[in-house]
Amino acid sequence: MPMEFILILVVMGLFYFMAIRPAQKKMAAQMTMQNSLEPGQRVVLTSGLYATLHHVGERQVVAELAPGVEVTLTKSAVAQLVKPEDEEFEFTDDEVAEQPLEASPVELETPLDDADAAASPRDTRGL
Numbered sequence: 001m002p003m004e005f006i007l008i009l010v011v012m013g014l015f016y017f018m019a020i021r022p023a024q025k026k027m028a029a030q031m032t033m034q035n036s037l038e039p040g041q042r043v044v045l046t047s048g049l050y051a052t053l054h055h056v057g058e059r060q061v062v063a064e065l066a067p068g069v070e071v072t073l074t075k076s077a078v079a080q081l082v083k084p085e086d087e088e089f090e091f092t093d094d095e096v097a098e099q100p101l102e103a104s105p106v107e108l109e110t111p112l113d114d115a116d117a118a119a120s121p122r123d124t125r126g127l
Contacts, residue, residue, distance in 0.1 A: 034075040037061060042082035045073065050082060 037043070037056045043063065044050055051063035054070060061078065064070050 033081065034078055037075065037078060042087070043078045044080050044082055045077050046079045047077070 037053060039053050039056055041053050042050065043053060045063070049065055051065050051071075053061050054064050055062040056075075060072055060074055062070055062072050
């Protein structure tokens with residue numbers, strides 16, 4: 001066998017073990033995690049939102065994003081499980097007693113007069 005052919009086989013083998021094999025392992029681990037989902041678990045969605053699973057079906061899950069806000073998602077939208085030490089905030093269903101914010105005055109822009117409106121570059125065709 002020529003030396004170039006052996007070198008090509010070695011490079012292909014390295015590529016398989018350094019690129020393809022780890023990607024296959026990661027995909028298998030993700031599928032195992034998604035198939036082991038259970039109601040009550042905290043998860044991070046692929047969008048970055050944190051949610052609590054309420055119902056888990058064969059292909060879909062119902063996740064609560066905030067109290068009373070539920071969405072139906074495919075299992076593939078679940079990126080990872082949240083460990084208790086990963087939680088930055090503690091969540092309860094109790095209402096938070098906060099002081100109402102005081103309204104601050106807002107200065108409004110001066111409206112356009114007719115001369116400014118005529119000079120504006122907006123398209124008036126079809127009006």
